[in-house]
Amino acid sequence: MSKNNKSRRNFIAGAAATTGLVAASSFIPTRFAIGAKAPIKVGILLPYSGTYAMLGNSITNAMKMRIEQAGGKMGGRPIDYIAVDSEMSVPKAPQNTNKLIKKEKVDFLVGPVHSGIAAAMAKIMGQLKSPIMIVPNAGSNAVTGPLCAPNIFRTSFSNWQPAFPGGVLMAKEGHKTCVTISWKYGAGIQMMAAGRDGFATMGGKSVKDILLPFPNVEFQAHLSEIASLNPDCVFAFFSGGGATKFLKDYEAAGLKDKIPLYGPGFLTEGVEKAAGSAAEGIKTTLHYASNLDNRENEKFRADYNSAFGSNPNVFSVQGYDTGSLLLQAAAAVGGDVESTADVISAMESSSIPDSPRGPWSMSKAHNPIQNIYLRQVENGEQKLLGIAAEALEDPADGCKMA
Amino acid sequence: MDFATFLIQILNGVQYGFTLFLVASGLTLIFGIMGIINLAHGAFYMIGAYLSFWLFGMSNSLWVAILVGLPIMVIFGYAIERLAISFLYKRDHLYQVLLTYGLILILNEMQKILWGSDFYSVPVPEFLSASIPMGNQEYPVYRLFVSLVCMIVAAGMYVVIGKTKLGMMIRAGATNREMAQALGINISRVFAIVFSLGAALAGFSGMIDAPLSSVYPGMGDFILIISFVVIVIGGIGSVKGAFVGAMLVGLADTFGKVLVPEFSSMVIYALMALVLLWRPQGLFGRPS
Numbered sequence: 056m057s058k059n060n061k062s063r064r065n066f067i068a069g070a071a072a073t074t075g076l077v078a079a080s081s082f083i084p085t086r087f088a089i090g091a092k093a094p095i096k097v098g099i100l101l102p103y104s105g106t107y108a109m110l111g112n113s114i115t116n117a118m119k120m121r122i123e124q125a126g127g128k129m130g131g132r133p134i135d136y137i138a139v140d141s142e143m144s145v146p147k148a149p150q151n152t153n154k155l156i157k158k159e160k161v162d163f164l165v166g167p168v169h170s171g172i173a174a175a176m177a178k179i180m181g182q183l184k185s186p187i188m189i190v191p192n193a194g195s196n197a198v199t200g201p202l203c204a205p206n207i208f209r210t211s212f213s214n215w216q217p218a219f220p221g222g223v224l225m226a227k228e229g230h231k232t233c234v235t236i237s238w239k240y241g242a243g244i245q246m247m248a249a250g251r252d253g254f255a256t257m258g259g260k261s262v263k264d265i266l267l268p269f270p271n272v273e274f275q276a277h278l279s280e281i282a283s284l285n286p287d288c289v290f291a292f293f294s295g296g297g298a299t300k301f302l303k304d305y306e307a308a309g310l311k312d313k314i315p316l317y318g319p320g321f322l323t324e325g326v327e328k329a330a331g332s333a334a335e336g337i338k339t340t341l342h343y344a345s346n347l348d349n350r351e352n353e354k355f356r357a358d359y360n361s362a363f364g365s366n367p368n369v370f371s372v373q374g375y376d377t378g379s380l381l382l383q384a385a386a387a388v389g390g391d392v393e394s395t396a397d398v399i400s401a402m403e404s405s406s407i408p409d410s411p412r413g414p415w416s417m418s419k420a421h422n423p424i425q426n427i428y429l430r431q432v433e434n435g436e437q438k439l440l441g442i443a444a445e446a447l448e449d450p451a452d453g454c455k456m457a
Numbered sequence: 458m459d460f461a462t463f464l465i466q467i468l469n470g471v472q473y474g475f476t477l478f479l480v481a482s483g484l485t486l487i488f489g490i491m492g493i494i495n496l497a498h499g500a501f502y503m504i505g506a507y508l509s510f511w512l513f514g515m516s517n518s519l520w521v522a523i524l525v526g527l528p529i530m531v532i533f534g535y536a537i538e539r540l541a542i543s544f545l546y547k548r549d550h551l552y553q554v555l556l557t558y559g560l561i562l563i564l565n566e567m568q569k570i571l572w573g574s575d576f577y578s579v580p581v582p583e584f585l586s587a588s589i590p591m592g593n594q595e596y597p598v599y600r601l602f603v604s605l606v607c608m609i610v611a612a613g614m615y616v617v618i619g620k621t622k623l624g625m626m627i628r629a630g631a632t633n634r635e636m637a638q639a640l641g642i643n644i645s646r647v648f649a650i651v652f653s654l655g656a657a658l659a660g661f662s663g664m665i666d667a668p669l670s671s672v673y674p675g676m677g678d679f680i681l682i683i684s685f686v687v688i689v690i691g692g693i694g695s696v697k698g699a700f701v702g703a704m705l706v707g708l709a710d711t712f713g714k715v716l717v718p719e720f721s722s723m724v725i726y727a728l729m730a731l732v733l734l735w736r737p738q739g740l741f742g743r744p745s
Contacts, residue, residue, distance in 0.1 A: 105675065108574040239722075267714070268722030270679065272670065275469040275600075276711040282594035283462040296576040296673030303578065303671065309588050309595025329578040329671060 092132045095385065095392050098155035098186070099138040100148075100166030100176070107143055107295075109325075110168045114191045114374035116363055118165065121378025124358070129382055130390030141167050148175035156186060162392045164188045165377055168370075170195035170214075170241040177202040185395040187402070191377045192370060196245050199422035201453035205399050208421040210380055210407075211373040212342050213449040214245035217319040220427045220443040221340040222253025222290060225317050230254075230287035232262050236277060237292040239266035246292040246319050254290065262286055272300045278308040289314055294321040299329045306333035320430060320437075325368055327435045334432045343369040343412040344428045344439040352411040372411050379407050420451035458715070461592035466711055468591075472600050474707025475607035476666060480680055481687040481699045482614060483658035489694020490631040491648050493542060493553050497560035499681025501656045505530060505663025506672045507568055510577045519582050523664050527657055534656025538649050546648070561677075568674060576673035603665055610658075614696055627651060631694065686725055690732045692742025701740055 101111035115138065122134065137159050139151050148167070152175070155161050164186050167173055173193035180188045181204040188207045190198055194214040198207065225233055235251050237243035243266065251261045262284055265277050281289060289310075293301045298321065305311055311333065316322075320341020323334050345356070345366070355375060359367040367375075380402060385392055387401035406416035407423075415425035429443040451457035458466070484498045508529060512522035537560070545552050580586075581599045588595035618624040629637040630647050638644045663677075670676065687706050691698025706725050713724030720727075738744045 104569075105574075108569070265718060271722070272679075273473060273710065275473065276466060276714040279462060279465045279469055279592075279594060280715055282592065283459065285593060296671050296676065299576055299578055299671040299673075300669075304669075307581075307588060307595075307597035307599075309590070326576070329576055331578070331580070 092390075094133045094135040095129050095163070095390075096135045096137060096159060096161040097381070098159055098161030098164045098166075099136060100141050100151055100155060100164065100172070101138070101191075102143045102168050103138070103140040105143050107168050110192060110370045111141070113368055113370040114165075114168070114377070117359060117367060117371035117374035118191070118378040118381075120358065120362055121375045122382060125378075125382050130385030130388060130392065132385070132390045132392075137161060141169065141172055143169050143172070145169070145171040145175060148172040149179060152176045152179050156183070161186050163381060165191055168192045170198075173198050174202065174241075177204065177207055180204055180207050187395065187398060189377050189380060191373045194245070195241055196449070196452070199418070199420040199449060199454060200451055203420050203451065203454035203456055205456070206395065208380065208402055208417065210376045210423060212425070213422050213451075214242050215249040215449050216422075216425070216447055217321070217341045217427055218246040218249035218292065219253040220429075220447065221317050221319055222250040222255070222259070223257055224338065224340060224429065224443055225254050225288050225290060226257030226259040228288075228315075230259060230315070232260050232286045233288045233290050234263045234265065234281050234284055234286045235261050235290045236265040236267070236281070238269040238271070238297070240269040243269065243292055247290070250290040250292070250317075250319070261290075270297055272297050274301055274304045275308075278304060278310060281314065282308065282310060286314060289316050291316060291318045291322055293318075294324070295326070298322050299326045302326065302330040302333040302337070320369070320428075323430075323432050323437070327432055327437070331435070335435075336432060338429060338431045338440070340427050340429055340443045341369060342423070342425050342427055343372050344430045345437050346439050347411065347413065347428070348439070349411070349413060351409045355411040367411075376407050376410050376412075376415075379410065380405060383407075415446075418448050418451065418457070420449065420454040420457040422449045422451065424448045465592050465594070465596070466715060467708070468596070470708035470711035471704060472604050472707070473711060474704040475604040476662065476669075477680075477683060477687055477707055478700050478703035479607050479610060479662040479665075480659055481684040481691075481703055482611070482696055483655035483662075484684050485688040485691070485694055485696060485699040486651055486658075487655040488688070489696075490627055490651050491542075491546070492550075493545075493652075494550055494557065495542075495655070496554060496557040496681065497537075497564060498655070498659050498684065499677030499679075500561045500564040501530070501534070501659035501677070502663040502666075502680050503568065503675070503677035504533070504564060505660030506667040506670070506676060507572055507663075508660065509664035509667045510579050510672045511572070513579050519579060519664075519668065522579075523661070526664050527661060530657040530660030531653045533660075534653035535649055537656065538652035542652060543645065543648070565675065574674050576671055578671045579667040581668040599668060603669065606665060610661075611700060618696060623647075623650070683725070686729050689739055690729050692736075692739030694743070695739070695741035698739055698741030 102108055103111045155164055170193045173190055173195050177198050190209040192211045194212050196213050196215050199209055199213055233254055235247045237247040316337050318339050320339040323337055323339050327334050383405050384398050384401045388394055388397045392398055403417055408414045413426050415423045418424050424446050426442050427444040427447050429440040430437045431440050480502055487493050487495050508526040509522045512525050585599045585602050588597045626642050626647050630644050687702040688699050691702030709724050709728045714721040
């Protein structure tokens with residue numbers, strides 16, 4: 056309950072501040088309010104409870120750390136954070152979004168983690184001119200595809216981005232046939248399709264695509280099936296506890312040394328310890344690797360570690376870059392974030408030179424154009440092998456802006 | 458599917474069935490004997506898994522973790538029965554559902570406070586960590602070991618319920634609570650024992666499953682739903698039914714995934730619907 060309380064407290068504090076602001080602005084002209092540096096309101100809709108609480112906390116921590124490092128102000132104005140626990144509930148998403156937009160009147164809306172919630176939020180945002188939504192995780196291709204809109208930006212990845220180069224990689228390593236396996240839900244279906252397409256562009260063929268009901272983790276029947284199909288390689292997308300179990304079962308079934316396993320980086324991200332030897336040697340592709348050799352990454356990791364006592368992950372990188380994007384945009388308009396159109400054009404032309412994942416820029420569909428790295432688990436850590444795809448841009452199928 | 462693969466898939470199904478039985482038997486015992494719908498049963502399973510992770514961290518041995526963890530689960534189950542469940546025997550099922558649902562929320566939150574939202578794993582004990590070659594693949598010895606343990610537990614339950622005095626009291630209490638009480642059986646004590654044992658069974662399944670399933674928040678939710686399917690198919694309250702139901706669900710799930718992958722999530726529910734159409738009280742249930 057502690058985390059809920061915290062966000063509720065923030066929420067109450069935010070609400071109190073709003074009331075104060077509304078009262079003040081009723082007899083002070085708006086210009087003057089800006090002159091007096093009224094706070095910029097940043098709404099946050101992320102999971103702070105349940106299985107994905109770790110993701111919500113990593114993103115929030117790193118974003119606030121980035122803004123703190125820049126003096127805790129955006130474009131010279133102080134910031135009000137209004138955090139709401141998304142509870143990973145898609146049905147509650149419209150209500151939570153509307154609360155932040157209409158009641159709190161936020162200038163920016165940061166969220167979510169879950170692709171289903173992202174779609175629900177994007178549908179609402181697409182009908183409005185403001186506020187500006189920044190997606191710090193959810194990879195649903197649709198958000199910067201059919202649902203793309205001028206006021207929706209993403210600082211993370213599209214599901215297509217880390218998966219497609221994984222399929223290309225399998226073919227490059229000499230494999231001709233594969234089996235793909237994932238959960239039957241948004242991210243799983245999109246990543247599996249992108250991996251299969253990447254493999255196919257290089258002449259590879261998927262002999263079977265296996266989709267399990269989410270979040271089923273009873274893999275044994277499928278492992279026996281994979282063994283009898285005996286493909287050259289397997290492309291898998293699972294994450295969290297499911298990934299740990301899949302890796303361990305795959306090894307225990309004696310398949311790890313016989314049929315090499317590949318996947319988007321989430322397959323081995325954050326599960327290196329729990330999976331142990333089962334993750335060892337597995338190659339994945341992702342837009343970040345913990346030992347990326349650049350000064351920004353070193354500084355970021357040291358700062359995060361000293362502030363929160365734990366190592367940052369790919370989600371904290373996304374949060375950190377969300378902070379960078381906010382700072383840049385607010386600075387570009389001299390703190391006048393109410394001029395939404397100016398903020399949007401500042402964000403569109405922005406590039407993030409000091410990201411821990413290496414420099415990236417914004418695509419026409421508002422998704423990062425970024426390097427996808429090839430990593431391998433070695434002694435329980437992600438080791439960088441090289442760049443799998445340089446400055447990779449999502450195809451943004453169905454987006455009218457691209 | 459060649460014959461060797463077919464046999465391996467049968468083994469997969471039976472092996473999955475055994476693990477399901479271990480969880481479902483505790484659930485069916487508690488319902489059949491005490492008339493309590495214990496929604497927190499999956500949470501007990503999760504607590505067991507976390508206990509084995511935690512105790513393993515201190516002792517470096519799964520056996521020590523289980524030996525220490527089991528009494529903890531018994532005491533834990535007893536405390537919950539005395540402090541919460543015992544007040545609701547005379548109430549409607551709805552109250553019990555509300556209470557045990559609340560327990561899920563409390564236990565999940567407790568798990569988060571104690572162990573955080575990370576996922577962990579417990580290594581398979583050294584001498585069981587091998588795999589034996591079987592067809593195109595290898596079969597982990599630990600999975601076979603878990604099946605063996607489940608068989609022993611099933612046999613143990615059969616003996617305790619069928620052949621001992623405690624078992625007689627349990628059966629008497631299940632058949633007719635008032636009559637058993639009139640004959641001088643301390644029914645509230647029997648209930649406390651049954652609930653503690655049920656909790657211990659769920660915890661034990663979590664502990665012994667931990668090396669296979671890994672340990673993560675909310676891991677009990679899915680197992681709870683499947684366990685309900687198992688006991689509804691087998692007939693609520695019947696341990697024999699839970700056994701047969703678990704095997705049917707294990708096999709149906711395994712072959713559903715392989716033969717009709719598009720409908721694999723529906724297969725076990727379709728099985729349940731068919732059984733209910735044919736025998737509304739379940740395979741071994743008493744008609745109400």
